[in-house]
Every structure is written in C-alpha cells, then in structure tokens.
Amino acid sequence: MSRKPSGKPAAAPWTFLSNHAHVLICLAQDPSLRIQDLADRVEITYRAVQRILDDLEAAGYLKRSRRQDDARSNEYKVNTSLPLRHPIEQHQRVSALLALGKVR
Template sequence: MILLSRNSSMVLREVALQVGITERAVQRIIADLEEGGVIRREKVGRQNHYAIIGDRPLRHPIEAHRSINDLLELLAETTDEEA
C-alpha cells in the first residue's frame, strides 16, 4: 500500500520485488484491499493505476479510530527521518 501510494502506476511485479514476496502474494493482498474498499483499481490503457482511499478507517477495532491516511503519513515521517 505504501509503494502504491507513492507510485500509483507501479506494476505488481515491481511491488513484489521491492517488498520481497511473490507476485502472486501481492495479487492476493491487492484483491483483499480492493474487496475491503481500501484501494481502487483503474485501468489506464494496458496498465492498472491504484488509488488509495485514505479516509477509510483502519480495519482492526483497536485502530479503527485512525484512517489509512494517518498510517501513511506516520510511515512517511518515519521513512523521512531514516533518510
């Protein structure tokens, strides 16, 4: 989700390589996120573009008071501090 939020047109094969899991596993995760209303896939020509629906709440009840945008912002801050 982080990679797709930074590059909406990244192909799933590249996501798999960067994350270190199989392309098939990435496909299952993306399908789960689509089904849960967390991301939306749009076909642009022959390529898929992914939109993160950031105002959605996190799925776990303990974190449900936070949105996906909150999580992505926190992770972006952490990544910026490490750089």
C-alpha cells in the first residue's frame, strides 16, 4: 500500500456501487464469466466473488446452471425484475442498475 507524505497509508479508492452490484453487472454483460475473471474485473478475491454469488443466488437475483457446452463451467441468469435492496433504491428494479452498465 502506498503512503501519503504524512506517513499514513493511502485510503482505498471508493466507488458508488457495491461489489455485489459490480458482479451482477458483469454477469449481465457476460453470463458465462468464470469466477476468476469476475474477481479480476471487480478487483476482489476469488473467495469474495464466491460469497457474493452465493448471496445473490440465495436472494433470487441470480440463477446458476451448468453450461451446455462445458459441464465444468457455470452460466448465470440475472433476475432483472427484482427490486434493489436498499430502502433508498428499492423503488427501482435490477434492470435500472444494469442499464448503468451499458453506458460507455
């Protein structure tokens, strides 16, 4: 970790969206991403992605299935009709979040 001139560690960069949102956006863009590829894109650990996938699947935001062409790999289906989870955003659907990922 880099240090500021004061000798204190530099603060980690912050983002507007959670890692859960980042994983969901990535999978909506490419449903056959491997866990390691997700970890690399979101810049978190493999294990963190596994936990996020478990959370999203348990809450119904994601459905995991084996790929037809490669039984060793998963394919993901995002449920775009569910509301966002935080009370401030719960009037919006996942589809609104995913629309953000399309802006480039």
